[in-house]
Amino acid sequence: MSTGNFKHDLFSQFARVAKALSNGHRLELLEFLAQGERSVDALAQVSGLTVANTSQHLQQLRQTGLVINRKAGHKVYYRLSGMDVSALLGSLREVAERHLADVDRLVYDYLKVKDSLEPVPAAQLLERVRDGLVTVLDVRPPEEYAAGHLPGAINIPLAELEKQLDALDPSQEVVAYCRGPHCVLAFDAVSKLRERGVKARRLDGGLPEWRLEGFPVESSST
Amino acid sequence: MSTGNFKHDLFSQFARVAKALSNGHRLELLEFLAQGERSVDALAQVSGLTVANTSQHLQQLRQTGLVINRKAGHKVYYRLSGMDVSALLGSLREVAERHLADVDRLVYDYLKVKDSLEPVPAAQLLERVRDGLVTVLDVRPPEEYAAGHLPGAINIPLAELEKQLDALDPSQEVVAYCRGPHCVLAFDAVSKLRERGVKARRLDGGLPEWRLEGFPVESSST
DNA sequence: CAATTATTCAAGGGATCTATTGAATTAATG
DNA sequence: CATTAATTCAATAGATCCCTTGAATAATTG
Numbered sequence: 276m277s278t279g280n281f282k283h284d285l286f287s288q289f290a291r292v293a294k295a296l297s298n299g300h301r302l303e304l305l306e307f308l309a310q311g312e313r314s315v316d317a318l319a320q321v322s323g324l325t326v327a328n329t330s331q332h333l334q335q336l337r338q339t340g341l342v343i344n345r346k347a348g349h350k351v352y353y354r355l356s357g358m359d360v361s362a363l364l365g366s367l368r369e370v371a372e373r374h375l376a377d378v379d380r381l382v383y384d385y386l387k388v389k390d391s392l393e394p395v396p397a398a399q400l401l402e403r404v405r406d407g408l409v410t411v412l413d414v415r416p417p418e419e420y421a422a423g424h425l426p427g428a429i430n431i432p433l434a435e436l437e438k439q440l441d442a443l444d445p446s447q448e449v450v451a452y453c454r455g456p457h458c459v460l461a462f463d464a465v466s467k468l469r470e471r472g473v474k475a476r477r478l479d480g481g482l483p484e485w486r487l488e489g490f491p492v493e494s495s496s497t
Numbered sequence: 498m499s500t501g502n503f504k505h506d507l508f509s510q511f512a513r514v515a516k517a518l519s520n521g522h523r524l525e526l527l528e529f530l531a532q533g534e535r536s537v538d539a540l541a542q543v544s545g546l547t548v549a550n551t552s553q554h555l556q557q558l559r560q561t562g563l564v565i566n567r568k569a570g571h572k573v574y575y576r577l578s579g580m581d582v583s584a585l586l587g588s589l590r591e592v593a594e595r596h597l598a599d600v601d602r603l604v605y606d607y608l609k610v611k612d613s614l615e616p617v618p619a620a621q622l623l624e625r626v627r628d629g630l631v632t633v634l635d636v637r638p639p640e641e642y643a644a645g646h647l648p649g650a651i652n653i654p655l656a657e658l659e660k661q662l663d664a665l666d667p668s669q670e671v672v673a674y675c676r677g678p679h680c681v682l683a684f685d686a687v688s689k690l691r692e693r694g695v696k697a698r699r700l701d702g703g704l705p706e707w708r709l710e711g712f713p714v715e716s717s718s719t
Numbered sequence: 720c721a722a723t724t725a726t727t728c729a730a731g732g733g734a735t736c737t738a739t740t741g742a743a744t745t746a747a748t749g
Numbered sequence: 750c751a752t753t754a755a756t757t758c759a760a761t762a763g764a765t766c767c768c769t770t771g772a773a774t775a776a777t778t779g
Contacts, residue, residue, distance in 0.1 A: 281607045285679055286521035286528075288600045292593045293518035298767080299508035302515070306508075315726060328768060330727060340596025349725050349776040356596050363592045366585040371514045374562025374578050378510045385503045457507055520737085537756060550738060552756060571746040571755050 295339040296367065300324060301332050306454055308342060309361050309483040310415065311422025312354040361483040368456065382457065389462045394479035395450050397488050400425075403450075410443055412451040412475075414464045415482075421495040425452065425478075425485060428493075433460050436467055445473060452478035452485070517561040518589065522546060523554050528676055530564060531583050531705040532637065533644025534576040583705045590678065604679065611684045616701035617672050619710050622647075625672075632665055634673040636686045637704075643717040647674065647700075647707060650715075655682050658689055667695060674700035674707075 296302060303322055307313060313321075319329040333353055336342045341360050344353045355361065371378045395403075403409045404427060411428040413420050420430040431439045443449060449468055453460035461477045468475035478485070486492055518524060525544055529535060535543075541551040555575055558564045563582050566575045577583065593600045617625075625631045626649060633650040635642050642652040653661050665671060671690055675682035683699045690697035700707070708714055 281603065281681065282525065283521060285600065285603055286524045288597055288603065289524050289589055289593045290519050290521045292589055292597065293515050293524070296515035297512050297519045299505060299512040302508045302511050303504065325769075326726075340598075341592070351726065357592075359588070359592050359595055363585075363588040366581070366588040367511055367514055370563070370579075370581050370585045371511045373581055375510055375514065376562075378507065381503065381507055381510065457504075459503065547739075548756075573756060
């Protein structure tokens with residue numbers, strides 16, 4: 276009977292994919308890649324890993340089909356192989372948050388205390404942008420903003436926020452977002468804005484989650 | 498700055514969950530558990546693993562919150578901790594099938610050749626059952642059927658199928674299902690039925706996927 | 720063509736994972 | 750209360766994973 280072998284082989288393949296996700300550094304790399312395409316050394320910089328180490332992790336991700344790369348000049352650019360990878364990461368995040376007490380506590384301690392308000396659902400934000408009611412604020416680094424952002428969003432990286440407060444219309448509510456549901460940038464931005472008396476909330480999820488819902492994404496790259 | 502530590506800790510936790518999924522045997526155990534609650538030795542039997550080994554794998558799954566257990570008599574029964582775990586497994590499956598050439602080939606060689614017809618979507622099956630147009634056939638072992646099955650489905654394990662052909666109304670189309678999208682039982686059942694001249698198709702997905710769509714599940718256990 | 724930049728390759732030690740074995744718990748049974 | 754059944758625990762060897770280091774490969778630049 277080859278059916279036993281088939282099942283075994285199939286599950287082994289699924290396990291390969293899970294194994295690629297079974298390392299914190301690789302998950303972090305994937306979150307960066309979910310913002311857009313990036314070169315190896317750019318990823319090494321933002322993740323704080325050695326270049327060689329980054330390269331090896333990326334190759335593992337590539338061998339399991341989670342990312343693909345292209346060579347341009349003497350740089351190699353990696354990106355997610357599809358939005359289904361973002362969906363998988365979202366599933367993983369959700370299960371971890373729901374069933375691991377450690378995660379729940381971490382999230383509560385570091386994030387929830389900073390923002391007791393409910394985040395704005397993506398669909399609702401879209402409506403309110405159409406009606407001109409809110410300013411959408413992207414607090415990620417400019418490279419990530421350039422690679423893709425919410426339509427009409429303005430980009431003020433967190434570090435610049437205090438200096439550029441006047442770029443915001445004080446009569447409008449601000450909705451801030453960054454890389455994903457657990458990215459601290461948007462939490463910090465919202466809390467800073469509120470201290471300055473600006474009405475601010477967080478988007479529910481970051482750019483990858485917005486994309487996954489099928490909403491339009493603007494790109495500055497020409 | 499504690500934000501770096503927070504991110505690191507968080508991704509490490511996500512990685513723990515992925516690590517629990519990074520072994521073929523554990524994935525197989527999870528697929529069995531997605532059918533319903535089962536004891537350790539029942540799982541050891543169907544998976545072909547040692548009892549001690551099965552127990553250790555189950556404990557790893559438990560430590561990452563993917564399964565929970567309850568003690569009854571001197572048996573311990575494990576089950577999935579939630580349907581989000583089924584959803585995560587589905588995501589993993591989908592990504593693997595879409596991006597790993599090996600999986601695509603495996604599935605094609607072992608399954609697609611057996612059933613060139615498109616499977617029936619769950620929603621469509623529900624309609625046709627209401628109209629009394631189809632016989633729903635559950636080809637899993639009786640324990641799994643007892644733990645939960647599609648409303649009105651009859652249970653004929655694959656091995657019994659030839660003997661019990663007369664239990665099927667020959668004028669009706671049969672829709673067969675089993676444990677999931679890659680479970681061979683339903684594929685084999687459909688092909689056997691067609692050889693006997695019975696009009697047969699497969700359900701798209703198994704019981705866990707049916708549940709995930711929010712459709713009703715019947716249970717024989719009293 | 721030599722020098723530089725970005726990435727990959729190769730080898731190593733230390734840690735972690737897996738399956739096996741046999742003993743230890745725990746709860747039911749006679 | 751001794752016995753049995755189901756599960757877990759503990760210890761072990763072999764495999765795999767992770768990071769570091771230093772060299773090798775390509776593509777670009779002067």
